[in-house]
Amino acid sequence: MGEKTLFEAYKQTDYQLQGHGKRNLDVLKGALVDVDGDVESDIYGSGKIIEDFQNKMAAYLGKESAVFFPSGTMAQQIALRIWCDQKDLHRVAYHPLCHLEIHEEDGLKKLHGIEPILLAEKERVIGLEDVTGLEEDIACLLLELPQREIGGQLPDYETLEAISEYCRDKGIRIHLDGARLYEILPHYGKTAEEVCALFDSVYLSFYKGIGGIAGAILAGSEEFTRESIVWKRRHGGDLISLYPYILSADYYFDQRINKMDQYYEGAKELAGLFNGCQGVSTLPEEPVSNMFHVFFHYPQKEVETILMEVYDETGIGLTGYVKKVSEDECAYEVSVGDQYENVSKQELSKLFMVLNQKLKRLIEK
Incomplete structure (x- = not known):
């Protein structure tokens, strides 16, 4: 020994x-204890159980529509692919310590042929000057709030507003890696809807902060989410049923969001x-x-x-x-x-x- x-x-x-x-398994057991066993499961992304939850999350985020994904990795790669295809420009910008850059085995590059432009030094968050100083054209800017790898740092809210306004003036889509979105709202003194209004698309996690089993939401316009559903099928994300993830996400969201x-x-x-x-x-x-x-x-x-x-x-x-x-x-x-x-x-x-x-x-x- x-x-x-x-x-x-x-x-x-x-x-x-x-x-x-x-x-442990009590995470799932706790979410299921009051569930009616006769409720029908979702099937390949359809059914009341998944659609009701997607509508609930779209309303919470202030977006037209939302789609449940089995993982945030899948959701975010798809979001960036959609924005790149829309502009026929396969280049995006994000922080050097972005999850897509350091934890996904170059999935964005290998699966989608998208070139990332790294903004700001590793030790600090992206600022307005980093975005306005971009020399390359990009289809989308990704911001992670908070920036996990540097201790969960955040830009001030005025900077967020300025970056959003600049991107929209320049025709650059702006995507929120909001895995921990809930957790920054007390500091900003804002609602999720107010923060998400600055972004064209939003990803949300259900195990970080909320404590569910797994799963993510991708939200945006109706057109955007329709396209994301097609890509989810292409990625193999349409499992026959996702209800264990959905039920636990819904249960712990209600338990902990306040x-x-x-x-x-x-x-x-x-x-x-x-x-x-x-x-x-x-x-x-x-x-x-x-x-x-x-x-x-x-x-x-x-x-x-x-x-x-x-x-x-x-x-x-x-x-x-x-x-x-x-x-x-x-x-x-x-x-x-x-x-x-x-x-x-x-x-x-x-x-x-x-x-x-x-x-x-x-x-x-």
Whole structure:
């Protein structure tokens, strides 16, 4: 038997602080407990169960129409393909750390022949000057709100409005990677409809933030979504039935959509506790959504050892991993959900007191 890993130690804690809790079969069981078993399933994208949910999401986003997809990867590639075909220009622009660029094995290029133009430096969000300074013609600009890979950073709302106005003046379509759209609304003080009005098409996730099993919505005009349905069939996205995903998405949407303010306030409180520890910082320093990144300015192995000691003493787990950034720094991503409210302030205070004491020990070496 080898030494216990941080992941194993995290799983063995009495309580884990991240997200909405364990992603086990109870996620599906909870969504189905009050469902009438005689309700007919959807079949190849048709039927009341899928159509009602699509209409509900279109209304929430303020768009004419919406289509349910099994994955956001599929939905976003299709959205960009539609806008490129419309202009007969197969070039789009997005951030260097966009999901399509770093997590999809070049799917946009290999499957659709679309060339991406990377905007802005990796460490910051796209600004108006990046868009107005484009030297190449593009069919579509993709903005991710929040920008996950840099701690969930956001442009200010005035910048969003200016970028949207510029793109529309220039005939450039603008697409929202809104996987975590719900989570930024408290910071902006806007509704989903108000934010989405700045975009021609919108993608929304049902497992990030909401905590469903899987699935996504792609929304826009009637013409746009009709075309997306054709592409969904071409991609093999029309499974005979998607109702387990739809039912869980609908159930957890209703359960959690009105808790986003609570999660946001929790994230700000939690970031403050981390920033009060010796040699720890967060990005952003004050979160703009319910997610942020924590940086330990110590070697990965030493941090893992300390975290496991903290877990043993407090019974509370912060994370199951820390990723090496450099020889003297490591980090992990925080996502605040239902779990955070179930830990008392007294327990939180003890957790961070113990953590800080152990981190100070590294300085004294």
